[in-house]
Amino acid sequence: QIVVRHPLDDIPGPPPQSYLWGNFKQIFNAQSWAFHQSLVDQYGGVAKIYGAFSDIQLYVSDPKALHHILVKDQYVFEETNWFIQSNRMMFGMGLFGTLGEHHKKQRKMLNPVFSTNHLRDMLPIFYEISHKLRNAIASRVKDGPQEIDILHWTTRTALELIGQSGLGYSFDTLGDGTANEYSIAVKSLVPTIFQLSALRRFMPIFVKLGPPKFRRLLMSLVPHKAVRRTQEIVDIMDRTSVEIFERKRSALQQGDEAVLQQVGRGKDIMSILLKANMAATEEDRLQESELLGQMTTLIFAAMDTTSGALARILSTLAEHPDVQDKLRKELTEARKSNDDLDYDDLSSLPYLDAVCRETLRLYPPVPYVTREARRDIIIPLSTPITGKNGTDIHEIHIPNGTSIMVGVLGANRNSEIWGNDACKWRPERWLSPLPDSVKQARMPGIYSNTMSFLAGGRACIGFKFSQLEMKAVLFILVESFRFSSADKEIMWNMGGISSPSVKGQQEPQLPLIISMVQ
Numbered sequence: 001q002i003v004v005r006h007p008l009d010d011i012p013g014p015p016p017q018s019y020l021w022g023n024f025k026q027i028f029n030a031q032s033w034a035f036h037q038s039l040v041d042q043y044g045g046v047a048k049i050y051g052a053f054s055d056i057q058l059y060v061s062d063p064k065a066l067h068h069i070l071v072k073d074q075y076v077f078e079e080t081n082w083f084i085q086s087n088r089m090m091f092g093m094g095l096f097g098t099l100g101e102h103h104k105k106q107r108k109m110l111n112p113v114f115s116t117n118h119l120r121d122m123l124p125i126f127y128e129i130s131h132k133l134r135n136a137i138a139s140r141v142k143d144g145p146q147e148i149d150i151l152h153w154t155t156r157t158a159l160e161l162i163g164q165s166g167l168g169y170s171f172d173t174l175g176d177g178t179a180n181e182y183s184i185a186v187k188s189l190v191p192t193i194f195q196l197s198a199l200r201r202f203m204p205i206f207v208k209l210g211p212p213k214f215r216r217l218l219m220s221l222v223p224h225k226a227v228r229r230t231q232e233i234v235d236i237m238d239r240t241s242v243e244i245f246e247r248k249r250s251a252l253q254q255g256d257e258a259v260l261q262q263v264g265r266g267k268d269i270m271s272i273l274l275k276a277n278m279a280a281t282e283e284d285r286l287q288e289s290e291l292l293g294q295m296t297t298l299i300f301a302a303m304d305t306t307s308g309a310l311a312r313i314l315s316t317l318a319e320h321p322d323v324q325d326k327l328r329k330e331l332t333e334a335r336k337s338n339d340d341l342d343y344d345d346l347s348s349l350p351y352l353d354a355v356c357r358e359t360l361r362l363y364p365p366v367p368y369v370t371r372e373a374r375r376d377i378i379i380p381l382s383t384p385i386t387g388k389n390g391t392d393i394h395e396i397h398i399p400n401g402t403s404i405m406v407g408v409l410g411a412n413r414n415s416e417i418w419g420n421d422a423c424k425w426r427p428e429r430w431l432s433p434l435p436d437s438v439k440q441a442r443m444p445g446i447y448s449n450t451m452s453f454l455a456g457g458r459a460c461i462g463f464k465f466s467q468l469e470m471k472a473v474l475f476i477l478v479e480s481f482r483f484s485s486a487d488k489e490i491m492w493n494m495g496g497i498s499s500p501s502v503k504g505q506q507e508p509q510l511p512l513i514i515s516m517v518q
């Protein structure tokens, strides 16, 4: 009998549940939190897991291995083919649809747009929207505490924040009027494509089936409601992007006065990008289709991440009234006059910063991402793991084609790095120097020794933008309102982006009791 050995045979990990599903159902279910955590607790920085048809994959949270996967050897460990191909179909040739040098060229053009200087200009927009949100909630709770689905409001706010400051376009006045077609479409995108998680994996085959028109026809024949809805959503997003883009371009051609008349007053990401692109050398310049592709990419990347993070912070504050009171004290003391705080003052409020960091560490809105080795490669580990045969493993030979789950959650909650209270929400940890183990771990993440915004050339381009918008919203909300838990069990559902719901109910929501601060 011939026994074929696999290079990853010695790596320990949980047994597959079945040949067909491997550990797939344990990894990708809405309540996989404990399973992800157990991979780190039981097996260390690298665990072997099985995908569908028992495809051998790795769950990685070891800092040095992550540095290789996301930074040093990032062009070996690219996004998976199905991710890139399905993103191209949905968002066009934006940052989520390109690889290698092409992606690098787009980042080069986009990075300066996210600079601190531009962010400073966006802060007034963030405040304006936060005040609208405040007024909308105040009108509902002025006569006494009310149960309010805060996710509904953080989602509308997050869309308006990225709409105005990203696209220079207002989708929602945060009033009582009905939502427009675009906001309805974009809000249902993530839940809809979540239903297509398995089908998306066939995208690399699908895109080879002839020209786009033919594929579109084929797509319309697939007997699946979510496929049809995705098509509708993509069409609406595409139509809107083209319309906004044309308006922007014509304003730029008409000159400064016309630019200033627009929502965002020409300070939004797309206006800056368009201007920069016109001034760029031939070699650096992006094509029009690439600029268009960035628009829905930005909305998609910014909306559910930000709204989920804001909702998570508010519900965690509701569970910890002492922290909420302490935070409110910091905010009210900081507001010396009626003015909103400027960029530097808002960014450097220590307790607000600690609350944001701690929530994003413990509850990363994107709990994992996937990558795929595009050739055989060896990666070293910071901490050796014990192989199945009892010997220490210091480096791993990864075969071409292996899928990697980058364990954001696992890395952020590692007790060897963060201490025994790694799984506890404790903002105070950020107010004194972090333990030496955190510095020594050298986690490659771009944000506060965590992986929440990832690392390397595909790390979150909007991470500073996101900090600032969240702080502006939290400043206004927490000084005005008191948040407490409603008598309902909240489930946080793991997915590409995590979202809350009430136990026993499907649709995303997060009810909290809100009252005015007297």
Ligand code: HEM
Residues within 6 Å of the ligand: 095, 096, 107, 162, 166, 297, 298, 301, 302, 303, 305, 306, 309, 364, 365, 366, 369, 370, 452, 453, 454, 457, 458, 459, 460, 461, 462, 463, 465, 466
């Ligand atoms: C709490 C909020 C946010 C979190 C936790 C977050 C997290 C992430 C993560 C983990 C990635 C990597 C995804 C992957 O490789 O598959 C990413 C990428 C990205 N994010 Fe964010 N993000 C947040 C907010 C934002 C905001 C507000 C913006 C825009 C203003 C933004 C724009 C992007 C873009 C464009 C990418 C793609 C980058 C690339 O491929 O080069 N994100 N984000």
